[in-house]
Amino acid sequence: MDFRIDAAFATPLSLFRTSTIPFYPSISHKEQPRCSTNPSTKKFMRRDLQNLDIPSFSEVVQRVSPNNYPLKRRLPKTLQINIGLTCNLACAHCHVDSSPHRSETMSAQVATRLIELVNNTPSIEVVDITGGAPEMHAQFRSLVRAFREMGKSVIDRCNLTVLLLEEQSDLVQFLAHHRVRVVASLPCYTPENVKKQRGNGVFDDSIEALARLNAAGYGRDPSLVLDLVYNPVGTSLPPPQAKLELDYKRELKNAFDIDFTSLICITNMPIKRFADDLIVRGRLEQxxxxxxxxxxxxxxxxxxxxxxxxxxxxxxFYDCDFNYALDMKLPGPNQDISIRRASGLNVFDIDSLAELGEKRIRTGPHCFGCTAGNGSSCGGILS
Known part of the structure; x- marks a missing residue:
């Protein structure tokens, strides 16, 4: 059964479903080549939310929240790094298509440049490292050391099972030593639901990994933050975060003596692997x-x-991890924001991340995922 947010949150789409409202004009899918013989292009076309009968996110914001239109970045406080797509899992909901077969990873040159840019940007308070399984990538530990030496808060977005890999036997100690905040994915406190989303054996391995983190002080020592991430198994919005956190804490403590700091609820994004699943079931547009x-x-x-x-x-550079998954780069010098797959801005094009402030944010239909109901972000609900 689909979870529906209270109607008080919703804006009637009859306000926006008119023939005069175009799809978001700054991301024109008409400019993209449509090669009928290219399998990757066919997959892109199937996944392309621009082809669905839904209102324009940009137009919706302009009409009902005009003070926030157009969306523009303030001076950035958080740098999120997708260090690469190699992962020891291939989860059904993954919006970046990570798997053990992906080889994309960050070079030492790019990592060094990022360290320089953060050092040149006093406004950056948090460095959020994701992947893939970020810990499996060669530059992960050097980035953690460098940013912690600068006094930045560092987040490791961890799938938990990576902590059990033989080559990562010292990872828990490394994270604890550097006081890295661990944000760990555990889509449910029952093995059945975790199996549906992440595969056989993942729940048991996740509990073992959580026990190791607890033994190192995570979730128990206030300075060692361990947050868990919930996202729905199916096509529903997350339930209220505060109540679900109480359920998680009760069930994990009673069944496994597991403690954690807080729960983060994230809405599934209809992008890549999750979009493919929706397409197969004929439920993408729904x-x-x-x-x-x-x-x-x-x-x-x-x-x-x-x-x-x-x-x-x-x-x-991108506005967020979801725009990265959709290849919606920050436009480079003299590039039009409407060109969806422009070459984009690179770390070697700027001297400080502050240069990215006051830039218009690229939006699309997927942005409804962040604004639905109580809202969704990498840090949990918005309201």
Whole structure:
């Protein structure tokens, strides 16, 4: 059964479903080549949310939250780094298509440049490292050391099972030594639901990894933050975060003596692997409409991209991890924001991340995922 947010949150889509409202004009899918013989292009076309009968996110914001239109980044406080796509898992909901077969990873040159840029940007408070499984990438530990030496808060977005790999036997100690905040994915406190999303044996391995983190002080020592991430198994919005956190803490403590700091609820994004699953089940448009139907104007002023910039393993910049998954780069010098797959801005094009402030944020239909209901971000709910 689909979870529906209280109607008080929603904006009636009849306001926007008119023949005069175009799809978001700054991301023109008409400019993209459509090669019928290219399998990757066919997959792109199937996944392309621009082809669905849904309102324009940009137009919705302009009409119901005009003070926030157009969305522009403030001085960035968070740098999110996708260090690469290699992962020991291939989760059904993964919006970046990570798996053991992916080889993309950050070079030492890009990592060094990122360290320089953060050092040149006093406004950056948090460095959020994701992947793939970020810990499996060669530059992970050097980045952690460098940013912690600068006094920055560092987040490791961990799938938990990576902690059990033989080559990562000292990883828990490394993270604890550097006081890295661990944000760990555990989509449910029951093995059945975790199996559906992440595969056989993942739940048991995740519990073992959590026990190791607890033994090192994570989730028990206030200076060692261990947050868990919940995302729905199916096509629903997350339930209220505060209540679900109480359920998680009770069930994990009673069944496994596991402690953690807080729970983060994230809405599944209809991008890549999760989009493919929706397409197979004929539910892509239905799910995106669920997100749009539950648009909450109060979330617009709090979306994470306003204070964040995202950088991919190759050094290209994006507004967020979801735009990265959709190849919606920050436009480079003299590039039009409407060109969806422009070459984009790179870490070697700027001297400080502050140069990315006051830039217009690229939006699309997927942005309804961040603004639906209580909102969603890499840090949890927005309202």
């Amino acid at each position: 799910y995106v409409n669920l997100l749009a139907d539950n648009f909450n104007p109060g979330n617009v002023a709090n979306v994470m991209c306003l204070d964040m910039v995202h950088v991919a393993h190759d050094g290209s």
